[in-house]
Amino acid sequence: MNAATRREQILQLLSQSSGPLSATAIASRFSVSRQIIVGDIALLRAAGADITATPRGYLLERPEAQNHLEINIVCEHADDRLAEELYTVVDLGGALIDVTVEHSIYGQICAPLHIYSRFDADAFLSKLERENARPLCNLTGGIHLHRLRCPNAEVQARVLQALKDKGFLLER
Structure with a gap:
């Protein structure tokens, strides 16, 4: 899976989640390192995604x-x-x-x-x-x-x- 596809799927995962998701949990799902996910989240935020980091993980702000x-x-x-x-x-x-x-x-x-x-x-x-x-x-x-x-x-x-x-x- 390429990085752009992974980022799309991270957004989808966050939008379907009922609570925060840790970078470690997301990394495990995509078989990449936690650091890769942290970078993906930064790029998604830079592209306008309303993602918040909480003490328990990432949340996508809902409408x-x-x-x-x-x-x-x-x-x-x-x-x-x-x-x-x-x-x-x-x-x-x-x-x-x-x-x-x-x-x-x-x-x-x-x-x-x-x-x-x-x-x-x-x-x-x-x-x-x-x-x-x-x-x-x-x-x-x-x-x-x-x-x-x-x-x-x-x-x-x-x-x-x-x-x-x-x-x-x-x-x-």
């Missing part, structure tokens, strides 16, 4: 996501409340698309999350623990931004109110 509402919020919490923050959003029907912190040296640092469910939240939390990693908000004393996606205004209002009630929203 239905464009019908959702997105909002940026500022949050603050300690490490021991991270799970509660994530669960609050997903349990009420929202999704955490990314997290951004303002670093004094590097400026904005943004990382994709793509957390749509408790399963995704648990996978993220497990990876933090397994890798002995710290959340990005540790760089800024717990202050961070999230881009949230909600299917409608009612869900968005419920998520924002719950985050406010639990003291996560920073409103100074």
